[in-house]
Amino acid sequence: MSSSRGGNGCGGEGERQIHVLAVDDSSVDRAMIARILRSSKYRVTTVDSGKKALELLVLEPDVNMIITDYWMPEMTGYELLKRVKESSELREIPVVIMSSENVPNRINRCLEEGAEDFLLKPVRPSDVSRLCSRIR
């Protein structure tokens, strides 16, 4: 059994463990991103919509990072990003957008709206390692 790569322990330990909220309507992608993040020692909560993400952010004030899919029904990742950045309580939380499509306009729009980074799917452990220094 191979050990997982990219598990650089960036997520921290114990009280200093970084809590990531992963938002994706695809169960396959939720399983993937959760596994990648957990192998880097992040604490992960997953939800399947922007609406549920906002509800959870109210209930759990200790979310340190949000990573969200772009294309989701009802509320896109971009709309979620805007809502987070417009909120005085939530705006400091870094938001990373994931998308299977490499659309420069989309990427720029998200970055201009305050996204921390934009990852192309399928996401790899090395993409998550890249985030490490930006989040701490």
Added chain:
Amino acid sequence: MALASHRHISSCLCSIHSSLCYSTRPEMERSSLQRQLANLKKSLFDQGNLDEQFDQLEELQDDASPNFVEEVVTLFFRDSSRLVANIEQAIEKSPRDYGSLDALVHQLKDSASSIGAAKMMKECTVFREYCDKRNLEGCLRSFQKVKKEHSTLRLKLENYFQLLRQVGPAEKATRSGN
């Protein structure tokens, strides 16, 4: 005297031989299974059903998540079967909503890309191109191909995981390139 010792030696040899056979038989079966597993995996890659993203899934599997690949693949077939059924409904609806149809195929393609289902991704791309052109004939043809690949992949991966279970948890198929 010589005859007796000859018999003695051959009976010793016989018992050594049978004890050797007894201890290597499971090993021989296991290595045959491992070969089958490696061949099946190689064929999945050579025939383009899977690409290197599948290797990425296997990289993420470890002692903490020993069944990760099978779990994700199971999720994929659950989601993709639902999407295929929804596409079936959307394509038969009149009037046809190519926008909704495209959105469904897009979801299917994204799901396929997460597990490295390369052929499915290709067929979905073609399907989307036909949706874009509102070409019903083309959509129907490519949907048939999508469904066919979906069934083929499911069958091959079911065999793969069955073999993997028989070979045992400590084993892993060799890499696709070998």
